[in-house]
Amino acid sequence: MVVSIFSGFCRFLPTKRNQRIKAIAHEVKGLVKGIIDKRVAHMKTGGNSNDDLLGILLDSNYKEIEQYGHTKFGLSIDDVIEECKLFYFAGQETTANLLVWTMIMLGQHISWQNCARDEVLKIFGDKKPDIDGLNQLKVINMIFLEILRLYPPVVAIPRMIHKETKLGNMTLPAGTFMLLHTMLSHHDPDLSKVTKGQTAFIPFGGGPRVCIGQNFAMLEAKMTLVMILRRFSFELSPSYTHASYTIITLQPQFGAHLVLNKL
Numbered sequence: 001m002v003v004s005i006f007s008g009f010c011r012f013l014p015t016k017r018n019q020r021i022k023a024i025a026h027e028v029k030g031l032v033k034g035i036i037d038k039r040v041a042h043m044k045t046g047g048n049s050n051d052d053l054l055g056i057l058l059d060s061n062y063k064e065i066e067q068y069g070h071t072k073f074g075l076s077i078d079d080v081i082e083e084c085k086l087f088y089f090a091g092q093e094t095t096a097n098l099l100v101w102t103m104i105m106l107g108q109h110i111s112w113q114n115c116a117r118d119e120v121l122k123i124f125g126d127k128k129p130d131i132d133g134l135n136q137l138k139v140i141n142m143i144f145l146e147i148l149r150l151y152p153p154v155v156a157i158p159r160m161i162h163k164e165t166k167l168g169n170m171t172l173p174a175g176t177f178m179l180l181h182t183m184l185s186h187h188d189p190d191l192s193k194v195t196k197g198q199t200a201f202i203p204f205g206g207g208p209r210v211c212i213g214q215n216f217a218m219l220e221a222k223m224t225l226v227m228i229l230r231r232f233s234f235e236l237s238p239s240y241t242h243a244s245y246t247i248i249t250l251q252p253q254f255g256a257h258l259v260l261n262k263l
């Protein structure tokens, strides 16, 4: 797959690729708008809107507009479309990568795979996984944290400094572009010692913009891994080539070649 960062002057050139990017963006916008329009129409006829994230977002937005009596408060439909895209992208790609790296590592370290499966069988047996049980998964939680340290799906966090800021003994002028490199921070034992690990481990970012989906992501990943471990044992295929590669998120460059055996 070829991906480019769609920014800067080049994006205005009418190349074949740019036209395709625009056409896809237009199609995605139309699809998301279709979902939103249906939901808004349902809400206007008094239907329940509050049973999923989009419903909660639209509901709270309408309340805000109503409270201030003006549409300049609250989100526009374009904002809601962007929020939907952000949630899909931020939530889907990242968690999928966490699971893929976990499968690769457990396919290589079979004793850890067995240990994780033993824990699943001990906690759930044949029962359907529930929240209480998922919260008891200590080994699997530990495995995910180690995978997030080694292969953080978001490898770096960009920031633009808006006004002159003092950081330690540095003065950063307005307009400075900074990149907090999650992956380097996770792999640097010295940094970890200095901060006692507290701010060196940042797979979900930190501060006011910390990932709002982190608990959901861990729960979703646990649920998926439980279901896989109960049904299959797996190992790395000899054709697997280890190469981490960033296409916005961190992915195995040549795919995750695994051999699954039904249990």
Ligand code: HEM
Binding pocket: 086, 087, 090, 091, 092, 094, 095, 098, 152, 153, 154, 157, 158, 202, 203, 204, 205, 206, 208, 209, 210, 211, 212, 213, 214, 216, 217
């Ligand atoms: C393993 C899974 C995930 C990882 C590693 C991850 C990582 C991150 C990171 C590092 C940030 C901070 C970006 C920044 O500071 O600029 C972030 C923000 C965000 N994440 Fe996640 N994320 C994950 C799953 C999810 C899920 C499942 C959702 C939603 C269902 C989600 C929604 C968001 C949103 C909306 C933001 C923006 C928050 C804001 O700017 O206030 N993420 N995520």
